Amino acid sequence: MNVLLLGNGAREHALAWKLADSPRVKSLYALPGNPGTAQVADNVDISLSDFAKIEQFVQQNRIELVVVGPEDPLAAGITDHLAKTGVRVFGPNKAGAQLEADKWFAKELMRQQSIPTAEARSFTSADAATEFVKVRNAPCVVKAAGLAKGKGVSVCYRVADALEAIDQAMRQKVHGAAGNRVVIEELMSGPEVSVLAFVDGRSIYVMETSQDHKPVDDGDTGPMTGGMGAYSPTPVITDAVLKQVEREVLVPTLDGLVRDGIDYKGVLYAGLMVTAAGPRVLEFNCRFGDPETQPLMMRLKTDIVDIMVAVCDGKLDQITLQWDPRPAICVVACSKGYPGKYPTGVPITGVADADAMPDVKVFQGGTKIVDGKLVTDGGRVLGVTAIGNTIAEAREKAYKAMEKIHFDGMHYRRDIGHQALR
Numbered sequence: 001m002n003v004l005l006l007g008n009g010a011r012e013h014a015l016a017w018k019l020a021d022s023p024r025v026k027s028l029y030a031l032p033g034n035p036g037t038a039q040v041a042d043n044v045d046i047s048l049s050d051f052a053k054i055e056q057f058v059q060q061n062r063i064e065l066v067v068v069g070p071e072d073p074l075a076a077g078i079t080d081h082l083a084k085t086g087v088r089v090f091g092p093n094k095a096g097a098q099l100e101a102d103k104w105f106a107k108e109l110m111r112q113q114s115i116p117t118a119e120a121r122s123f124t125s126a127d128a129a130t131e132f133v134k135v136r137n138a139p140c141v142v143k144a145a146g147l148a149k150g151k152g153v154s155v156c157y158r159v160a161d162a163l164e165a166i167d168q169a170m171r172q173k174v175h176g177a178a179g180n181r182v183v184i185e186e187l188m189s190g191p192e193v194s195v196l197a198f199v200d201g202r203s204i205y206v207m208e209t210s211q212d213h214k215p216v217d218d219g220d221t222g223p224m225t226g227g228m229g230a231y232s233p234t235p236v237i238t239d240a241v242l243k244q245v246e247r248e249v250l251v252p253t254l255d256g257l258v259r260d261g262i263d264y265k266g267v268l269y270a271g272l273m274v275t276a277a278g279p280r281v282l283e284f285n286c287r288f289g290d291p292e293t294q295p296l297m298m299r300l301k302t303d304i305v306d307i308m309v310a311v312c313d314g315k316l317d318q319i320t321l322q323w324d325p326r327p328a329i330c331v332v333a334c335s336k337g338y339p340g341k342y343p344t345g346v347p348i349t350g351v352a353d354a355d356a357m358p359d360v361k362v363f364q365g366g367t368k369i370v371d372g373k374l375v376t377d378g379g380r381v382l383g384v385t386a387i388g389n390t391i392a393e394a395r396e397k398a399y400k401a402m403e404k405i406h407f408d409g410m411h412y413r414r415d416i417g418h419q420a421l422r
Contacts, residue, residue, distance in 0.1 A: 002027045002062050003305070005041065006048060006078070007069025008034045010332075010365030010383045011290035014297040015069060015304075016041045017361065022305040029061065035374060036364030036382075048073050051081045058087055065090065067308060068266075071147055071287050075101035088312035092286050096257060096264040099284040103145045103183045106284050109260075113252040117281040118185040126170035129182055133162045139187040143283075144169045146178030150214070150226035151339050155187065190275040191236045191419055192282065194292050195245050197270075198307060200316035201263045204250050208299060208323050209237045210292040211419065212271075216339060218415045225339045226380055229416030231329040231391060232295040236274055236419060245272065245279050253284070265311050294363050294385040295328035329394045330385040331402055331416050335366070336409025338379035346376040346407045354401040359394075360386045362401070376407055391420045 003025050005016050013036035020028050020040035031054065033043030046053045048070070058066065066082055068074055068091030077094035091097075098105040104122045109115075122145065123129035133140065142165035144152030152175045154165035162184070169179030194212050198205045210232035216222040237245070249270050257264045269285035269292075288296075297304075301322040310319045335342035348367065351374060355362045363385060366378015384402045388394030395417050402412060 001025060001064040001305070002029075003065045003067065004029045004031060004058060004061075004063045005037070005067045005069060006031050006054070006073055008032050008037070009070065009290055010036070010363040010380065011288055011293040012069040013037050013363040013365070014294045014385075015067060015288065017363070018297045018300065018304045019067070022303050024303065024305045027061070029063075031057070034364050035367050035369050049076070051078060054078070055082060055085060058082060058085055063087055065305070065308060065312070067091070069287065071097065071100050071285065074286055075147060088309060090308040090312055091266040092264045093262070095260075095262045096266075097286045099268075100286040101147055103143055103283065104181060107183060109253065109256045110281060113256040115249055115252050115281055116278060118188050120183050120185040122181060122183050124181050126166055129166045129170065129184060130163055132184060133159055133166065141185040141187055142166055142169065143183045143185065144175040144178040145181035145183050146175070148175040148178040151175065151224060152178055153224045155224070157187075188273050188275050188280055190273045193234055193236050193272050193274060194230070194289055195237070195242070195250070195270045195272060196289060196292065196296070197250055197268050198311050198316055199254060199264050199266065199268045200311045200314045201265050202258070202314065203316040204246070204254060204268070205316050205319065205321060206242070206246060206250065207296060207321070209233045209242065210289070210296060211236060212289065212292055213413060213416055216334070216411075216413075218413050223339050225334070227289070227291045227332065228334070228413045229329070229331045229383075230289070230291045230295055231327060231394070231417045231420060232292070232299060233327060234420060241274065241279055245270065249279065249281055290365075291330045291332055291383050294330035294383050298328040298361065298385055298387045299324040299326070324387065326387050326389055327391045327394050328385060328387040329391065329398050329417050330363070330383045331398045331412055332380050332383045333402065333405065333410050333412045334380050335376050335378070336411060338411070342379050343409065344375070344377050345370065346409065348374045348376060348381070348405065348407040350405040351382070354384060354404040357397065357401050359388060359397055360384065360401045362405070381407070381410075391417050395421070
């Protein structure tokens, strides 16, 4: 079949790599893609926001499956727009994407379904939010309610930090329209983990567990990012905890969506904190995680096209997921200054050498080709992903591969997977 993948990050490179491995794929296109996806697919120079041109491309090239990688087009309704063409679209409709696009919508659904999460209040007035924080006088988490590329969350141990986060989000608009509303939550403690599941509207199939590393620096310090690395599986989630997540989080979430008349098809991603009282939901995402997708795709053995078609057709119960039992780890290299301002156009060397190492794959994100040379074109530039017999072995392979890559100002964490090693 002819398949179109939407997106241009390292997540999309990983998905393209796995899609290209399917014998069912006749032609694979990546829109707009990046130099990494160009290795396995034909890149298409169309903007992700130009739904009319995307629809035209789908019809002209007889696309049978559209896979939506990033959250922005899902939140804008690309699935609804393409539905009239009859093409299968892997990704929830606009109503379902509210789970990620509107954190207060997600909070309300969790409250109605008695899903364990942090206590929270929502504000559209900066003055009201400021007054609430001052009166409460306790550590909290300030979140931009809209889509902020993983950067709209501030963990605030001091009132002054919370006031600054509110000011930046609501008055300075550092996250744009995403900060028009903020959600202020109680601060929870415990390790963060990611549980992703395929959902076909009525059935849930949980993937292998993974753990992301959000802060930019070692020791889980520094500003929040879109993710500096991930590994799978994670020992933080035991079988008992995973069953609890299925029972108390995933099933009631899908039930709530069905109750509201939302036919959710695609990936349901629960970002969780494993607290002393059990797992609690931090946030929902409506798509594959980045960088969790990279180690998950390294481990997935089942044909991903079979899975995605089953999701679209409501036949997920007919699929069996098979995984490589070996753990995999992804280490992200980012530009100097990320998650703040960063330069672009910086030459990158060594990617081919790293990619040639056994059990290693370099997934490109913020890259482009200029005058025949690979250069940086984003904050998170690439993710070096490796698989090994143990997490320590996979980690060693990933870091040895990372040593072959260089660009000026390159930064990466040296402790990805530290909780698993402990």
